[in-house]
Amino acid sequence: MSELPARYAGDDDLANRVPVIVVWEITLACDLACKHCGSRAGRRRRDELTTAEGLKLIDEIAELGCRDVGLIGGEAYLRKDWLQLIAAVRANGMDCTLQTGGRNLSEDRVAAAAAAGLQGVGVSIDGLREVHDELRGVPGSFELAMAALRRVTAHGLSSAVNTQINAKSMPQLRDIMDLIIDAGATNWQLAITVAMGNAADRPELLLQPWQMLELMPLLAELAEDGRRRSLFLQPANNIGYFGPYESSIRNILDDEIHYRGCAAGDALFGIEADGTIKGCPGLPSAYAGGNVRDKPLREIWENAEPLAFARRRTVDDLWGFCRTCYYAETCMGGCTWTSHALMGRAGNNPMCHHRALELDAQGLRERLVQVKRAKGDSFDHGEFEIIVEPVPVTAPGRVPDRICVNG
Amino acid sequence: MAEQGRVGPHLRLCRGCRRFTNPDEIACPFCHGDMDALQAEHDALQEEVRQAADALRAAMAEARARRDA
Numbered sequence: 001m002s003e004l005p006a007r008y009a010g011d012d013d014l015a016n017r018v019p020v021i022v023v024w025e026i027t028l029a030c031d032l033a034c035k036h037c038g039s040r041a042g043r044r045r046r047d048e049l050t051t052a053e054g055l056k057l058i059d060e061i062a063e064l065g066c067r068d069v070g071l072i073g074g075e076a077y078l079r080k081d082w083l084q085l086i087a088a089v090r091a092n093g094m095d096c097t098l099q100t101g102g103r104n105l106s107e108d109r110v111a112a113a114a115a116a117g118l119q120g121v122g123v124s125i126d127g128l129r130e131v132h133d134e135l136r137g138v139p140g141s142f143e144l145a146m147a148a149l150r151r152v153t154a155h156g157l158s159s160a161v162n163t164q165i166n167a168k169s170m171p172q173l174r175d176i177m178d179l180i181i182d183a184g185a186t187n188w189q190l191a192i193t194v195a196m197g198n199a200a201d202r203p204e205l206l207l208q209p210w211q212m213l214e215l216m217p218l219l220a221e222l223a224e225d226g227r228r229r230s231l232f233l234q235p236a237n238n239i240g241y242f243g244p245y246e247s248s249i250r251n252i253l254d255d256e257i258h259y260r261g262c263a264a265g266d267a268l269f270g271i272e273a274d275g276t277i278k279g280c281p282g283l284p285s286a287y288a289g290g291n292v293r294d295k296p297l298r299e300i301w302e303n304a305e306p307l308a309f310a311r312r313r314t315v316d317d318l319w320g321f322c323r324t325c326y327y328a329e330t331c332m333g334g335c336t337w338t339s340h341a342l343m344g345r346a347g348n349n350p351m352c353h354h355r356a357l358e359l360d361a362q363g364l365r366e367r368l369v370q371v372k373r374a375k376g377d378s379f380d381h382g383e384f385e386i387i388v389e390p391v392p393v394t395a396p397g398r399v400p401d402r403i404c405v406n407g
Numbered sequence: 408m409a410e411q412g413r414v415g416p417h418l419r420l421c422r423g424c425r426r427f428t429n430p431d432e433i434a435c436p437f438c439h440g441d442m443d444a445l446q447a448e449h450d451a452l453q454e455e456v457r458q459a460a461d462a463l464r465a466a467m468a469e470a471r472a473r474r475d476a
Contacts, residue, residue: 017412244425258427260415267412302409311413326436327427330415 006095007068008252009267017311018065019301021268023281025072026054027079028273028378032101033137036126036164036205038196038282039378041074048273051081053293055088057275060297062092070122072099072281074273077109083116090117097122099162102148103141110151120158122189123149125176127169135168146183153184160187165239166205170215177222181231188226190219191236192351194282196341200374200382209350210365210391212243216353220245227251237262237280238335242327243353261332265289265307279307282337284379309336309346320348320386321355341381342368350386365391422449 009020029044030037049057061069069089076082076098089096097120098113105121113121123145126135132142152159161180163169169176173190180188192215193199195206207215223233235249240259247255262280270281275292277300289304301307315328320343322333332347333339339349349355350366359365365388372383418427423440432442 011414014412014414017409242427246427247420247425256417256420258418258420260417261413263412308410311410313413326429327418330418330427332413332415 005252009263013267014263017266017301019061019267019269020066021068021070022061022066022271023070023072023268024271025074025273025281026076026082026085028074029078030074030101031078031103031138032075032141034101034198035135035137035202036166036193036197036199038194038199039074040197040376041378044074044078045273048079049275049292051084053275054081054085057271057292057297058085058088058092060292061089062094064298064301066094068095068097070097070099075101075103077105077113083112086113086116086118095119097158097160100124100148101136101141102145103136103138104144105148105151107151110148110155110157114155114157118157120160120187121148121152122160122162122187123152123185124162124164125149125180126164126166127172128175128179131168131172135164135166146179149180149183149185158187159183159185160189161185162189162191164193165190165215166193166199166207168205170207170211170218173218173222177226177231181226181229186230187232187234189234189236190239192238192338194238194338194341195370195384196282196284196337196379196381197374200341200370200380201376203368203370203382203384206368207351208367209352209386210356210360210367212351212353212356213360216243216245216249220248223249223251236335237264238338238351241331241334241352241354243357245353258330259334260330262310262334262336264336265310269301269307277301277304277307279310280337282379284340284381286340287336313347318347321350321352321358322348325355327354342384343386344372344381344383359388360391363391364388422446 007021013020027044027048028039028041030041086096096118098118099122102123125145126132129142133139149159163176192207199205226233246258250257265279270278277289278287287306289307290300313332318328318333334349334352336346338351340346367387367389368384369387370382371385374380374382419430421428421435422445423435424438426437428435435442
């Protein structure tokens, strides 16, 4: 029987707060202009960590027991010392992967990264050609990303794809899957686009809560098909929760695996390019636990209150539907990032399959309406209001998944 | 000693409707099936599948041995 991947956090890891996964945004410099970018990347920050600071940080990450460091951006390869950072991660005994838009992930860059010890690359593919190019803000970026994926596969690195699920990409997921299997991908990480940064400026791009009724059976079907075709589907923390497809979408060698709550700050943390530490890389600045320039990483990890939100959360902290949900004790409101970005605080997450099913059984659905715009900063968010309304009857039999977004 | 992390509870999968339930449920709150009976039925089916796979493997091995003899 195969072993679980190193990046899988077990009960001991959670209890002992081992940061199994660290996601490090090494630069905000980017060669794409994504319409859903939470950090609003583009230009590098003036105060990004130096090489010496980065190397010291890698030692500190290893000391905490981390097993997998994921480098992200911006676009990580635009940082001049990215190969040095990869080599240092590997020299410290940790796995190292790269997440990329792939626009300029050339043959030379892939070869150099592999030589430095990089083990895997996740390329972002957010739709078929037209949708991908539109979302990524650069004509031709789809072909370049697909070429990058094929290059990664050819070099024998673990090749993965990340896909944002939103109103544009959801109808194309099956076709995307066929394409990436042909290009050699073996892992497919899927995440619902979060209303943060650039995405907060485009509410029409976001899924509506009732669309979970369509999304979850689709993901279950894709997961099963993927397993048959050697593509392992990995739902991100904001995909769920607890409908009849929970087991199908999360089945890692065991069909009794299920969502057990946000592990941010317990089994993972994120690092911003300036050295700010957060429980998860996507979270807004209110969740910043400190900066490694000011204090040792271990001190931040062990003592920073803003990193303790997940382990301290109780059912009493939940609100709205989540407060009285059957799964409250287990789920604790799902993804902190998603719910905070939508509702202005965590603990009530409308992007939930169980919730959509319960409401649908009463002939109701939830619709999100933006009531406050984002300011325009990195990792900022606006605010949404939940409108509960009757499910429109559009055809013989109720077919809520065929209603237009924001209809 | 450093604060412990949160280890979320393990739920039980209803073999009737594939919903997860709290471990102490006797009847599934979603499909109302008998949790233990459904699990027993599932386990029996899994055992049949395992035995059938074993039998198939044995038959294939025997056929290979005959062919190679």
